[in-house]
Amino acid sequence: MLIILGALLLAVNYAVFYLLPPMEGLGYLSRIAVLHIPVAWVSVLGFAVSAFWALRYLRKNNRLYDIKSAVAATLGLGFCIAATVSGAIFARLAWGSFWNWDPRQTSITILLLTYYAYYGLRLAVEHEETKARVSAVYSVMAASTVPFLVFIMPRQQFSLHPSPVINQAGKIHMDIVFSIVLAGAICFCTLLFFYMSRLLVQKRIAGRKNAEQASPREEGVKI
Amino acid sequence: MTHTRVLCVAIIIVFLLFAFVNFTKSLTPYVTFAQAKSSRGSVQVRGTIETSGALSRQSDGRGSILRLRDEAGEVHQVIYRGALPDGVDKAESLVVVGKYEGSAFMATKVLTKCPTKYQEHVSK
Numbered sequence: 566m567l568i569i570l571g572a573l574l575l576a577v578n579y580a581v582f583y584l585l586p587p588m589e590g591l592g593y594l595s596r597i598a599v600l601h602i603p604v605a606w607v608s609v610l611g612f613a614v615s616a617f618w619a620l621r622y623l624r625k626n627n628r629l630y631d632i633k634s635a636v637a638a639t640l641g642l643g644f645c646i647a648a649t650v651s652g653a654i655f656a657r658l659a660w661g662s663f664w665n666w667d668p669r670q671t672s673i674t675i676l677l678l679t680y681y682a683y684y685g686l687r688l689a690v691e692h693e694e695t696k697a698r699v700s701a702v703y704s705v706m707a708a709s710t711v712p713f714l715v716f717i718m719p720r721q722q723f724s725l726h727p728s729p730v731i732n733q734a735g736k737i738h739m740d741i742v743f744s745i746v747l748a749g750a751i752c753f754c755t756l757l758f759f760y761m762s763r764l765l766v767q768k769r770i771a772g773r774k775n776a777e778q779a780s781p782r783e784e785g786v787k788i
Numbered sequence: 789m790t791h792t793r794v795l796c797v798a799i800i801i802v803f804l805l806f807a808f809v810n811f812t813k814s815l816t817p818y819v820t821f822a823q824a825k826s827s828r829g830s831v832q833v834r835g836t837i838e839t840s841g842a843l844s845r846q847s848d849g850r851g852s853i854l855r856l857r858d859e860a861g862e863v864h865q866v867i868y869r870g871a872l873p874d875g876v877d878k879a880e881s882l883v884v885v886g887k888y889e890g891s892a893f894m895a896t897k898v899l900t901k902c903p904t905k906y907q908e909h910v911s912k
Contacts, residue, residue, distance in 0.1 A: 660883075661899045665899060668816050705800075
């Protein structure tokens with residue numbers, strides 16, 4: 566897995582710096598898009614995966630699903646922060662301002678706050694099972710806002726943000742080399758997401774087991 | 789079981805509608821010149837450069853004067869003390885940040901929306 570990730574990372578980096586032609590209007594600035602678009606995609610993926618495992622948890626009551634849901638939401642938040650920062654830098658260079666409360670920026674702020682609150686919720690509830698149930702419900706609710714904040718609202722209003730990769734007309738205004746490099750970057754980020762979630766889930770399970778051995782009277786982990 | 793499920797779906801739908809209606813109302817920071825005149829603080833006006841007429845864009849030595857047509861169709865003068873960004877001539881639309889003073893809009897920032905197409909730049 567690590568070898569595939571490393572190879573992809575090298576390939577994408579090589580392509581970004583040596584193969585990508587300067588783009589119409591943006592010039593070499595378009596390189597940032599190769600980071601910005603995949604990272605934003607993975608943050609949406611993370612929130613969706615979190616909601617998926619949250620629903621599974623509510624059905625099956627299996628703690629493992631709660632861990633998976635929490636890890637996916639955490640990674641989604643991380644990637645969302647990365648998308649915001651890379652977006653702000655991109656905006657500074659392409660529009661002229663790091664932050665001017667463009668609809669895109671406002672909606673991503675709401676999204677960030679929504680998932681910070683998820684984190685706060687998890688830390689606030691102490692009882693394990695209550696925590697898992699409450700945060701599972703929250704995760705589903707939070708994920709249901711994502712389509713509105715990420716896909717619908719910014720398309721309805723004027724924004725300095727360019728029309729998204731797949732725009733209303735369904736046309737993809739994209740150079741073939743750029744599309745291939747972007748696809749590679751998206752594969753890399755998606756694989757990285759699943760690899761990181763596996764590691765984090767394993768780490769949390771190990772942490773639980775240690776805690777259990779330290780105080781054996783506590784309710785066992787149902788995995 | 790079905791009752792709770794229906795209730796859950798209803799709650800989610802109501803929540804989404806509420807969120808959608810409320811957020812869209814307050815989401816956009818861009819106003820028209822008429823609104824800019826009546827507000828005291830710094831605002832953002834969006835529009836396109838007015839190309840018809842002689843003085844579409846000129847420089848008076850200390851900065852630039854633009855004629856901007858806002859969403860409502862009104863054309864106003866915008867004064868900007870500073871170097872205009874490169875993309876101004878190619879921009880699909882422009883956003884000026886600042887406030888209305890006297891007979892012109894004094895911009896502190898000029899932001900550009902460029903037609904981003906991720907297509908290779910062909911030098912002419």
